[in-house]
Amino acid sequence: MASASPLSEFDPLANRPIDEDANYQWRIARRPQGNVRPEDFEWRVVPIPEPGEGEVLLRTLYLGLAPVMRMYMAGTANTGDARLEIGDLIHGRGVAQVVKSRHPDWAEGEIVQGQIGWQTWKVSRMTPQEKFFRMPRNGHPAALGAGVLGMTGLSAHAGLFACGDPRAGDRMVLSGAAGGVGSMVSQLAANVVGCDVVGMAGGPEKCAFILDHGCSAAIDYKADDIAAKLDELRPDGIDLYFDNVGGETLAACLERLRMNARIVLCGSISEYTRDEPFGLANYTRLRGTDSLMRGFFVYNHLDRWEAVMGEMAGWIEDGKLKPVQDIAEGFQNMPRALANLYHGANVGVQCCSVRGEPEEWL
Ligand SMILES: NC(=O)c1ccc[n+]([C@@H]2O[C@H](COP(=O)([O-])OP(=O)(O)OC[C@H]3O[C@@H](n4cnc5c(N)ncnc54)[C@H](OP(=O)(O)O)[C@@H]3O)[C@@H](O)[C@H]2O)c1
Numbered sequence: 288m289a290s291a292s293p294l295s296e297f298d299p300l301a302n303r304p305i306d307e308d309a310n311y312q313w314r315i316a317r318r319p320q321g322n323v324r325p326e327d328f329e330w331r332v333v334p335i336p337e338p339g340e341g342e343v344l345l346r347t348l349y350l351g352l353a354p355v356m357r358m359y360m361a362g363t364a365n366t367g368d369a370r371l372e373i374g375d376l377i378h379g380r381g382v383a384q385v386v387k388s389r390h391p392d393w394a395e396g397e398i399v400q401g402q403i404g405w406q407t408w409k410v411s412r413m414t415p416q417e418k419f420f421r422m423p424r425n426g427h428p429a430a431l432g433a434g435v436l437g438m439t440g441l442s443a444h445a446g447l448f449a450c451g452d453p454r455a456g457d458r459m460v461l462s463g464a465a466g467g468v469g470s471m472v473s474q475l476a477a478n479v480v481g482c483d484v485v486g487m488a489g490g491p492e493k494c495a496f497i498l499d500h501g502c503s504a505a506i507d508y509k510a511d512d513i514a515a516k517l518d519e520l521r522p523d524g525i526d527l528y529f530d531n532v533g534g535e536t537l538a539a540c541l542e543r544l545r546m547n548a549r550i551v552l553c554g555s556i557s558e559y560t561r562d563e564p565f566g567l568a569n570y571t572r573l574r575g576t577d578s579l580m581r582g583f584f585v586y587n588h589l590d591r592w593e594a595v596m597g598e599m600a601g602w603i604e605d606g607k608l609k610p611v612q613d614i615a616e617g618f619q620n621m622p623r624a625l626a627n628l629y630h631g632a633n634v635g636v637q638c639c640s641v642r643g644e645p646e647e648w649l
Contacts, residue, residue, distance in 0.1 A: 294630055297325055297623035305407075305618060310335045313405035313621050315360050315373050321560045322629045323357055328622045329374070336410040343388045345399070345409045348645060349433035349614075350381035352624045352637040353467070354556050367586065377405040379621075382422065382432040384645050396649030398422040400432040405621055407641055420592060424648050425600055434467060434636030435603070435610040436596055438585055442553065443471035444595045445588040447480075450581045451527055451551045455481035458521055460540055462486075463531025464502055465493040466628075467636035468553060470611045472529050473501035478607040482527065485520045487513070487536065489631045496634055500609060514539050524548070532557040534565045541572040552582035560629060611635025 305311055309332045316329040338344045358364035359371050359378045368378055381403045388395045393413055401419030403409050413419050422432045434440065446468065447453055453476055461476070463469040464486030476482040478501060486502035488494050494505035506516045517525075517539060524545035530537050533555025540550065550573075558565045573580055588595075602608040613633040615624040618641045627633045 292630075293322075294623060294626055294632060297620070297626060300325060300328075300330075300622055301617065301619050303330060303619045308335075309333065310406055310408040311618055312376055312407075313618075314376050315371055317373060318361050319357055323360065323622065323626050325622060327360060328377075335408045338387050338389050338410050340389050341391075342410050342412050343385045343390045343393050345383035345403060345411055346386045347403055347407050347409065347618075347641045348382045348384060348398075348643065349430050350379050350403065350405065350618075350621065350639045350641060351433040351437060351439065352379070352615075352621070352628060352633075352639065353439070354554065354559060354628050356625055357559060357629070366584070379403060379405050380418075380433070380438055381641070382429050382437075383409065384648075394649060396647060398424075398429050398432070398645060398648055400437055407618055418586070418589065420596075423596075427600060427603065429644055429648070430612060430614065430638065430640070431610055433638040434612045435471065435608070436599055439467040439636045440471060440599050441588060441592065441595055442585040443468045443475060444599065445583055445585055445591075446529060446551045446553045447472050447475055449588060449591075450583045451529060451549055453480040453482055453527055457482040457526040458523060458545065459484045459527040459529065460487070460517070460521060460525050461502070461529045461531075462508070462536050463554070463556065464488050464497040464500075464505075465634050466531060467633075469529075469531050470497070470500050470635045471608065473497060474608050475501075475602070476527075476529075477501035477503070479602060485517075487532075493631075493634065500611065508536065514542075517543055527551070529553060530555070534558050538567060538569055541567075541569050544572060544576045544578045546576050546578075548576055548578040550578070550580040552580060556628070613637050615639045617641075 312331045314329040319327045382400045385397045402417040459482040465488040484502045485504045486497040487506045487508045489509045528540040528550045531554045534557040
C-alpha cells in the first residue's frame with residue numbers, strides 16, 4: 288500500500304470554518320525544525336480592524352508563498368524585515384483591495400500589492416517598509432500580483448538581467464526550473480534573450496513542464512547523476528548558471544565554467560532545512576576562467592519596479608512569458624501551500640487564493 292503523502296498531515300486544517308465577519312490569521316506557534324509541520328502554525332480569529340486617520344482597510348484577495356517564509360518562522364531570515372517571535376503574524380506579500388480609506392493617497396476600490404501578512408484583513412498606514420504598489424488595471428488578473436507581476440517576477444528579472452548579464456547563445460544552466468522564479472527565468476532567458484537553457488527539476492512531470500517553458504533539455508536531479516548529465520548536455524561548459532538551490536548542484540556547475548562565465552546566486556533552497564550550513568569548497572574555480580559569482584536581493588531592485596512590471600506584462604502579451612501560478616484555494620491552506628515548496632509539490636509560483644478576483648477594480 289502506498290504511504291500517505293507527508294502533506295496529508297495538513298488536511299485537517301482545510302476544514303476550519305472561515306467567514307467574512309472576522310479577521311483570520313496564521314501566526315507562529317513554534318519554530319520549525321526541518322520542514323514546516325501543522326503544529327508550527329497558530330490559527331487566530333480577531334475582530335476586523337477599523338482604519339484610523341491616515342490608514343486604509345485592506346481586504347486580502349491573494350497571498351504569495353516563498354521559501355523565505357520558513358526562515359521568517361524560524362527567526363533566521365536575513366531580509367531586513369523585523370525578526371518574528373513566537374505568536375507573531377507571519378510575513379507575506381499579496382494582493383488586496385482598499386475597502387475603506389482615510390489616507391489621502393489611496394482610494395477605495397484600488398487594488399494594491401504589498402506586505403499584508405498571513406491574514407484576511409489588514410489596517411495599514413501604507414508605510415515604505417510595507418512596499419505597497421498600486422496594481423494597474425491592464426487586463427491581467429489580480430492574481431498575477433501575488434507572483435508573476437509581483438516580487439517573484441521582479442526576482443526573476445533582477446536576477447537574470449541585472450546580475451546575470453545574459454547574452455544570446457549563452458550555454459545556460461538553471462536549477463529550480465519548474466519553481467516560481469525558475470519558470471520565469473527559463474522563459475525570459477530563452478524567449479527574450481536567446482540563451483540555450485538546460486533546466487533542472489525534480490521528477491519526469493516537472494521535466495516535461497520545463498521543456499515546454501523555455502528549456503531545451505532537462506535534468507531530473509532526483510533520478511539523474513547531475514555531474515554526468517551536465518557533462519552530456521553541456522560538453523563545452525557553462526556560460527551562465529542561475530542558482531536557485533545551492534549545495535552540491537552549485538558545486539557541480541562551478542566545476543564546468545567557460546571563460547567569463549557568470550553565476551547568479553538567487554537562492555539555496557536545498558540548504559534551508561539542513562542543520563549544518565553547506566560549505567562551498569570549490570569557489571576558487573572562478574579564478575581560472577575569469578568568472579563572476581554575484582548575489583542579489585530583490586528588495587534592492589525596487590527602484591525599477593514600474594519599468595520591470597511593464598516589461599513583464601508586455602512579454603506576457605507577446606507570448607514570450609507564459610505566467611504559471613500554482614494557486615491553493617482557501618486561506619486555511621496557507622501552511623500546506625508553504626510546505627509544498629519544500630516537498631516540490633508546486634509548479635510555478637505558489638500562491639493562495641483568499642477571495643479570488645475582485646468584483647470591481649477602480
Ligand atoms: N535573492 C532574492 O532576492 C530571492 C527572491 C525570491 C526567491 N529567492 C530564492 O529563489 C529560489 C526560488 O524561489 P521561488 O519562490 O521561486 O520558490 P520555488 O522555486 O517555487 O521553490 C520551490 C521549489 O524548489 C525545489 N526544491 C525544494 N527543495 C529542494 C531541494 N532540496 N533541492 C532542490 N530543489 C528543491 C522544488 O522543485 P523540484 O520539485 O524541482 O525540486 C520546489 O517546487 C529560492 O531559493 C528562494 O529562496 C531569492
